[in-house]
Amino acid sequence: MAVLAFVDTQEGKITKSSYEVVSYAAKVAEKEGGEAVAITYGDVDNGDLEALGKYGAKKVLINKSVTNMLPTKLAKLTAAAAEQEGADIIVFAQDFTGKSVAPILSAKLKAGLVSGAVDYPDTTDGFVVKKNVFSGKAFAMYKVNTEKKVISILPNSVGKEEVDGTAQVEEFSADLGDSRITVTNVEKANTDGGIPLTEADLVVSAGRGLKGPENWGMIEELANKLGAATACSRPVADVGWRPHHEHVGQTGIAIRPNLYIAVGISGAIQHLAGVNGSKVIVVINTDPEAPFFKAADYGIVGDAFEVVPKLNKAIEAFQAEN
Amino acid sequence: MKILVGISKAPDTTTKIKFTNDNKEFDESGVQFIVNPYDEWYALVRGIEIKEAQGGSVTTITVGKEDVDPIIRKALAVGADDAVRIDSEPKDAFHVASQIANYAKENDYDMVLLGKETINYNGSQVGGMVAEIMDLPYISNASKMDLDGNKATIVRDIQGGKETLEVETPFVLSAAKGMAEQRIPNMRGIMAARSKKLEVVEPVDAEELTEVVSYALPPEKGDVKLVDPENVEELVELLHKEAKVI
Numbered sequence: 014m015a016v017l018a019f020v021d022t023q024e025g026k027i028t029k030s031s032y033e034v035v036s037y038a039a040k041v042a043e044k045e046g047g048e049a050v051a052i053t054y055g056d057v058d059n060g061d062l063e064a065l066g067k068y069g070a071k072k073v074l075i076n077k078s079v080t081n082m083l084p085t086k087l088a089k090l091t092a093a094a095a096e097q098e099g100a101d102i103i104v105f106a107q108d109f110t111g112k113s114v115a116p117i118l119s120a121k122l123k124a125g126l127v128s129g130a131v132d133y134p135d136t137t138d139g140f141v142v143k144k145n146v147f148s149g150k151a152f153a154m155y156k157v158n159t160e161k162k163v164i165s166i167l168p169n170s171v172g173k174e175e176v177d178g179t180a181q182v183e184e185f186s187a188d189l190g191d192s193r194i195t196v197t198n199v200e201k202a203n204t205d206g207g208i209p210l211t212e213a214d215l216v217v218s219a220g221r222g223l224k225g226p227e228n229w230g231m232i233e234e235l236a237n238k239l240g241a242a243t244a245c246s247r248p249v250a251d252v253g254w255r256p257h258h259e260h261v262g263q264t265g266i267a268i269r270p271n272l273y274i275a276v277g278i279s280g281a282i283q284h285l286a287g288v289n290g291s292k293v294i295v296v297i298n299t300d301p302e303a304p305f306f307k308a309a310d311y312g313i314v315g316d317a318f319e320v321v322p323k324l325n326k327a328i329e330a331f332q333a334e335n
Numbered sequence: 336m337k338i339l340v341g342i343s344k345a346p347d348t349t350t351k352i353k354f355t356n357d358n359k360e361f362d363e364s365g366v367q368f369i370v371n372p373y374d375e376w377y378a379l380v381r382g383i384e385i386k387e388a389q390g391g392s393v394t395t396i397t398v399g400k401e402d403v404d405p406i407i408r409k410a411l412a413v414g415a416d417d418a419v420r421i422d423s424e425p426k427d428a429f430h431v432a433s434q435i436a437n438y439a440k441e442n443d444y445d446m447v448l449l450g451k452e453t454i455n456y457n458g459s460q461v462g463g464m465v466a467e468i469m470d471l472p473y474i475s476n477a478s479k480m481d482l483d484g485n486k487a488t489i490v491r492d493i494q495g496g497k498e499t500l501e502v503e504t505p506f507v508l509s510a511a512k513g514m515a516e517q518r519i520p521n522m523r524g525i526m527a528a529r530s531k532k533l534e535v536v537e538p539v540d541a542e543e544l545t546e547v548v549s550y551a552l553p554p555e556k557g558d559v560k561l562v563d564p565e566n567v568e569e570l571v572e573l574l575h576k577e578a579k580v581i
C-alpha cells in the first residue's frame with residue numbers, strides 16, 4: 014500500500030504547503046504500513062524533488078509535460094499515479110489547487126473526500142478525519158466509508174517533520190486527454206515581490222480604524238520589518254483602500270498564520286471566521302470592549318497612530334539585538 | 336443561455352454554533368438561515384445578469400428537504416425564473432453532486448453555476464464532483480466571466496495569482512468574489528417569487544462516501560494578556576520569548 018502526496022508547483026518551485034502534504038502522507042503511510050510517494054508536474058529541479066525525501070517521500074513521480082494548473086488534467090495525472098502505485102489514500106493541500114483537483118479525483122475514484130482536514134486520521138473505529146466546519150467556528154469528525162480516500166489538509170495546521178532520506182525521482186507519463194480549456198494568461202498576485210497572504214507565517218492586518226488609505230504606511234512598515242504579509246477587513250477592501258486579495262474573513266480568504274496582528278479591526282464574527290485558525294493573535298484597538306480582544310492572545314488598548322510607530326521602533330531595536 | 340444555479344442553505348454568518356444530541360447534530364434552534372452567500376451574491380446574480388443581457392433562463396437547484404423552501408424563495412426573489420428541489424437530505428458532497436449532475440444531464444444546461452464553497456461545511460467539493468460526473472470542464476473559484484456567443488472568457492483564482500482562460504459551453508463553474516455585485520431583492524421580486532414554480536423531484540440513488548460522526552467546538556481561548564501602550568517593548572518580548580513567533 015502506498016499513500017500518494019500531491020505536490021503542487023509554481024513556476025518550477027514546490028509550494029510551501031506541499032511539504033506539509035508530503036510529511037502528512039509519510040505519517041499516514043507509516044501508520045498504515047506503506048510508503049509515501051509524491052506526484053508532481055512542471056519543470057522542477059531534480060535536487061528539489063530528491064529533497065522531498067527529507068519529509069518522508071520514498072519516491073517522486075514527475076510529469077514535465079503538464080505546465081498549467083488545469084484541474085481535470087491534474088486529477089487524471091493523480092489518478093494514474095495512484096493506480097500505478099496502488100495508493101488508496103491521496104493527500105492534497107486545501108489551497109486553490111487542492112480545492113479544484115481533489116473533488117474531481119474523489120468523484121473519479123468514488124473515493125470519499127475530507128476537505129480541510131486539521132489532523133491525522135483516527136483509525137480506532139473506521140477511518141475518521143477531523144476537519145474545519147462553520148468557517149473555523151467548529152470541527153467535525155468525518156468518517157470515510159470507501160476503500161479509497163482523498164484528504165486535503167488545511168495549510169499550517171498539522172506542521173511538517175524532517176527525517177533522513179532522499180527520494181528516488183522517476184518521470185511519469187499518463188494519458189491526460191485533450192483539454193477543453195485554453196489558458197490565455199496567468200497573472201501573479203504579488204508582482205511587487207511581497208509575500209503571498211496564503212503562504213505567510215506572519216500577517217499584519219488593519220481595518221476601518223485606520224481612517225484612510227493614506228495611513229497604511231506604518232502597517233506596511235510593520236509588515237516589512239517582520240517579513241509579514243498584509244491583510245485587511247472587508248469594508249476596507251470594499252471601499253478600495255486596499256486591494257481585494259487582502260480581504261480576509263468569511264467572504265474573503267481564510268488564513269492560519271503563526272501570528273496575526275489586527276490593528277483597528279473590531280473583530281466581527283465574519284472577520285474572525287477567516288483568521289481564527291491563527292496560532293497567536295495580537296489586537297491593537299482603542300476600544301477595550303472591541304470583540305476582537307476575546308479572541309486575542311495579546312492586546313494593546315490604545316490608539317494605532319501612537320502604538321504602531323512605537324511598535325515599529327521596538328521591533329527595530331529588538332532586531333538590532335538579535 | 337440555459338443556466339442552472341446550485342443554491343444551498345447556510346446559517347446566518349453571525350450564528351453562534353452549538354451542537355446537540357451528544358455533539359452528533361448541529362443545533363438549529365434559534366438559528367437564522369440564509370442563502371449561502373457565494374451562491375446568492377456571485378453565482379446566482381451573474382446567471383441573472385447573463386440572462387438579462389442575452390436571454391435564456393435561470394433555474395435554481397437545491398438538494399434538501401422541505402425546510403429549504405424559504406431559502407429557495409429568497410433565490411427566486413433575487414430573480415431566478417424557477418426552482419427545482421431534489422427531495423433528499425444533503426448529507427454528503429458526493430450525494431449532492433450526483434443529484435445535481437443527474438438533473439443537469441437530463442435537462443441540457445449551457446452552464447452549471449455554483450458557489451465556491453458552503454460556509455457551513457466549507458467543502459469546496461460539490462463543483463468539481465458535478466463536473467467529473469457530467470464529464471464537463473470545471474472552472475473553480477472564478478471571479479469574472481464574459482460571454483461571446485458560446486465562448487466564455489473566465490478569470491479564476493489559482494495558487495499565487497489569477498488565470499484567464501477560454502472555454503465553450505457547456506461547463507461547470509464555481510463562483511467567488513468579484514463575479515457579480517450582491518442584489519437586494521425588492522418588494523416586487525419578493526411578491527413575484529411566491530408564484531414562481533418550485534418543482535420537487537425525487538432523488539436518484541447515489542452513495543454517501545463520507546458521514547459526520549460527531550462535532551466539536553474549539554477550546555476556549557484563555558484571557559487576553561494586555562500590554563500597556565506605553566510599553567510596547569513588552570509585547571515584542573512576549574512574542575519572542577513566550578509565543579515564540581518572532
Ligand SMILES: Cc1cc2nc3c(=O)[nH]c(=O)nc-3n(C[C@H](O)[C@H](O)[C@H](O)COP(=O)(O)OP(=O)(O)OC[C@H]3O[C@@H](n4cnc5c(N)ncnc54)[C@H](O)[C@@H]3O)c2cc1C
Nearest residue numbers: 220221222246247262263264265277278279283284299317
Ligand atoms: C454576510 C457578511 C459577510 C461578511 N464577511 C466579512 C469578511 O469576510 N471579512 C470582514 O472583515 N468582514 C466581513 N463582514 C463585515 C463585518 O461584519 C464587519 O462589518 C467588518 O469586519 C468590520 O470591519 P472593521 O473592523 O475594519 O471596521 P469597524 O467595525 O468599523 O471597526 C473599526 C475598529 O477600529 C477601532 N478603532 C477606531 N479608531 C482606532 C484607532 N485610532 N486605533 C485603533 N483602533 C481604532 C474601533 O474601536 C473599531 O473596533 C461581513 C458581513 C456580512 C453581513
Ligand SMILES: Nc1ncnc2c1ncn2[C@@H]1O[C@H](COP(=O)(O)O)[C@@H](O)[C@H]1O
Nearest residue numbers: 341398425449450452453458459460461
Ligand atoms: N444541498 C445543496 N443543494 C444545491 N447546491 C448545493 C448544495 N450544497 C452545495 N451546493 C452547491 O455547491 C457549492 C459548493 O459547496 P461545498 O462543496 O459544500 O462547499 C455551493 O456553493 C452550492 O452552489
